[in-house]
Amino acid sequence: MTEPTSSPGSPAPQPRGAGEPPISENADPRLIDTTTGQAHGHDDCPRCGSTEVSRKGNTMSLICGFCRYEWVGMRLEEAHGLGEGIGDLAGRVMTSGATDITSADTLITIKCTGCGSEVVVDTERTLEARCHWCRSILSINDKIPNGAVPDGILPFHVTKQDAMARIGEFAGKRTFFALKKFREEFKADNVLGVYLPYMTVDGNVNARLHGQGEVLTRKYTVQTGKNSRTTYYDADVYDVVRDFDLHIDDLIVESSATRSNIDNRSNTNNIINSLLPFDVKNMVAFDSNYLGEASAEKRDLNIDDVARKAHSQFLTMARESIRDDITGYDRGVRWTHEEMDVHGSRWASLFLPIWLYSYAETQDDGQVMVHYIAVNGRHGNVMGSVPINKSRLWGVTLLSTALAAAVMWPMAFLVTVAA
Amino acid sequence: MIAAQVQGSAAVVLASDGEGGAALFGLVLFAAPFVIGWFVYTTLYRRYRNQNARYLFEHTTSAKRSNLQRWDTFTRAKNRQRSSKIDGRNDDEPLERTAHSVVREAMEPRQAQEERVAQEARLAQEAREAQGAREGAPERQADAPRTEPPTPSAGGGQQGPSV
Numbered sequence: 001m002t003e004p005t006s007s008p009g010s011p012a013p014q015p016r017g018a019g020e021p022p023i024s025e026n027a028d029p030r031l032i033d034t035t036t037g038q039a040h041g042h043d044d045c046p047r048c049g050s051t052e053v054s055r056k057g058n059t060m061s062l063i064c065g066f067c068r069y070e071w072v073g074m075r076l077e078e079a080h081g082l083g084e085g086i087g088d089l090a091g092r093v094m095t096s097g098a099t100d101i102t103s104a105d106t107l108i109t110i111k112c113t114g115c116g117s118e119v120v121v122d123t124e125r126t127l128e129a130r131c132h133w134c135r136s137i138l139s140i141n142d143k144i145p146n147g148a149v150p151d152g153i154l155p156f157h158v159t160k161q162d163a164m165a166r167i168g169e170f171a172g173k174r175t176f177f178a179l180k181k182f183r184e185e186f187k188a189d190n191v192l193g194v195y196l197p198y199m200t201v202d203g204n205v206n207a208r209l210h211g212q213g214e215v216l217t218r219k220y221t222v223q224t225g226k227n228s229r230t231t232y233y234d235a236d237v238y239d240v241v242r243d244f245d246l247h248i249d250d251l252i253v254e255s256s257a258t259r260s261n262i263d264n265r266s267n268t269n270n271i272i273n274s275l276l277p278f279d280v281k282n283m284v285a286f287d288s289n290y291l292g293e294a295s296a297e298k299r300d301l302n303i304d305d306v307a308r309k310a311h312s313q314f315l316t317m318a319r320e321s322i323r324d325d326i327t328g329y330d331r332g333v334r335w336t337h338e339e340m341d342v343h344g345s346r347w348a349s350l351f352l353p354i355w356l357y358s359y360a361e362t363q364d365d366g367q368v369m370v371h372y373i374a375v376n377g378r379h380g381n382v383m384g385s386v387p388i389n390k391s392r393l394w395g396v397t398l399l400s401t402a403l404a405a406a407v408m409w410p411m412a413f414l415v416t417v418a419a
Numbered sequence: 420m421i422a423a424q425v426q427g428s429a430a431v432v433l434a435s436d437g438e439g440g441a442a443l444f445g446l447v448l449f450a451a452p453f454v455i456g457w458f459v460y461t462t463l464y465r466r467y468r469n470q471n472a473r474y475l476f477e478h479t480t481s482a483k484r485s486n487l488q489r490w491d492t493f494t495r496a497k498n499r500q501r502s503s504k505i506d507g508r509n510d511d512e513p514l515e516r517t518a519h520s521v522v523r524e525a526m527e528p529r530q531a532q533e534e535r536v537a538q539e540a541r542l543a544q545e546a547r548e549a550q551g552a553r554e555g556a557p558e559r560q561a562d563a564p565r566t567e568p569p570t571p572s573a574g575g576g577q578q579g580p581s582v
Binding site: 087090091092174177178211212213214217218227230231232233234235236237238239240241242243244245246247248249250251252262264268270271273274275276277307311312313314315316317318319320321322323325326329331332333334335336337338339340341342343344345383384385386387388393394396397398400401402404405408409411412413415416418 | 467491494498503504506521
């Protein structure tokens with residue numbers, strides 16, 4: 001590895017964002033400061049100052065194309081203890097990337113530190129731009145109040161070729177009933193890498209469930225007619241109450257209004273939702289060099305907007321977590337009351353990597369339905385929605401119904417006549 | 420699967436003798452093709468559209484349970500029920516919310532909570548002390564009964580502060 005070099009007169013380069021959180025005097029106990037202290041603009045190698053920085057393959061490392069210096073972004077979980085102390089959480093705690101969006105401006109103007117010209121970055125779509133005068137790459141490197149920069153990022157691990165192969169295999173298994181136009185136009189090459197905004201939330205909660213449970217005491221069958229019997233069940237009924245604490249670690253919720261609107265009648269956002277979870281424990285502090293050629297979608301929901309959904313999911317997890325304790329009620333439990341006190345929660349924002357193939361289908365009523373086939377950019381599981389050729393599907397359905405009828409209806413006739 | 424269900428139904432019906440059983444079996448055979456058609460349609464539609472795919476957060480998210488307290492109180496025996504499950508069973512459907520579902524969130528950090536609790540305790544103590552002081556003070560003499568009605572100039576009975 002080469003020694004760091006610096007030109008005379010320039011400040012000595014300091015490795016940034018490589019293992020140490022910035023020191024800040026943050027007096028607000030509700031805020032975890034995850035700012036990296038980097039200035040917007042040149043996002044250069046901490047050793048030689050070159051802007052030719054890129055990811056090293058599929059690893060978490062960044063590498064300088066000039067001096068080959070390698071470094072890894074700060075791991076947020078370790079640096080800020082995001083996976084610890086869930087039982088001590090009180091009130092709503094958030095990282096600086098998850099604070100409320102206070103600006104609707106998506107265009108950010110950066111002064112190029114290479115040549116002094118001003119470059120506009122449209123943060124709605126990207127967090128990088130190349131200076132059209134000196135060709136330097138300029139980046140949005142730290143939090144801005146429009147929600148474009150998260151605390152952390154999980155870089156892609158699945159390559160585009162791998163994603164294309166997985167999407168091709170998925171679609172290839174679903175060709176017979178696929179829309180003819182989709183079959184003709186499908187090209188896995190059109191897959192795009194995109195970072196979607198999410199929030200992780202830890203919860204320190206107390207749940208109290210109340211209901212009735214029944215234990216079977218006797219099961220017996222009695223003759224109720226000449227040819228009929230009825231089975232009866234005797235049971236003991238109990239009032240059941242369970243009160244417990246639950247420490248929830250890294251529940252993931254969508255923080256994009258578009259993606260969080262899951263309605264199977266009008267969109268296929270459930271496909272992207274089904275790719276969760278990700279290995280968020282491995283997320284590193286946001287660095288726009290991780291983005292590469294992938295686009296990024298800006299967060300447009302605040303914690304207040306997603307808290308209700310998260311709390312409902314906390315309740316679901318509480319209900320799920322108590323199931324192993326009520327197995328003695330062999331006739332089941334009917335919960336009638338559920339209450340939850342969220343003593344504390346901790347929120348962080350992050351980008352998660354997804355390979356996305358989309359196809360817009362114009363339906364009979366003129367509405368456009370966008371179908372997604374998506375690949376989790378970390379562990380590669382794939383899920384998708386393929387537009388259906390309904391006439392072919394109905395044809396096969398009617399054919400199978402007719403075949404079954406051809407076999408069974410004569411039997412039905414014979415049985416009835418014989419009787 | 421459908422064929423197995425049909426065979427199972429047929430076996431049950433054939434087990435019972437008589438015209439009623441045969442008629443029921445004929446009805447099952449008549450309806451079976453429609454059931455098969457419905458099954459074919461929904462299975463293929465689901466395979467292509469995956470509308471039921473979702474994030475299984477309740478299984479994949481880490482959640483540690485602690486301080487579990489249980490209350491199980493026998494209320495009564497309920498006999499001769501026709502169903503093998505309790506009415507309205509929902510312990511296996513955690514996504515469904517109950518009729519009474521409440522979530523309360525503490526918005527303030529622990530320091531503020533502790534300060535508020537301490538302040539409430541302080542105010543309660545002050546109130547108790549004030550109550551004790553009032554109880555320790557000699558009883559006030561009852562006002563002498565009025566002999567004259569209040570004058571209209573007194574503002575409808577309200578006395579303003581004396582200057």
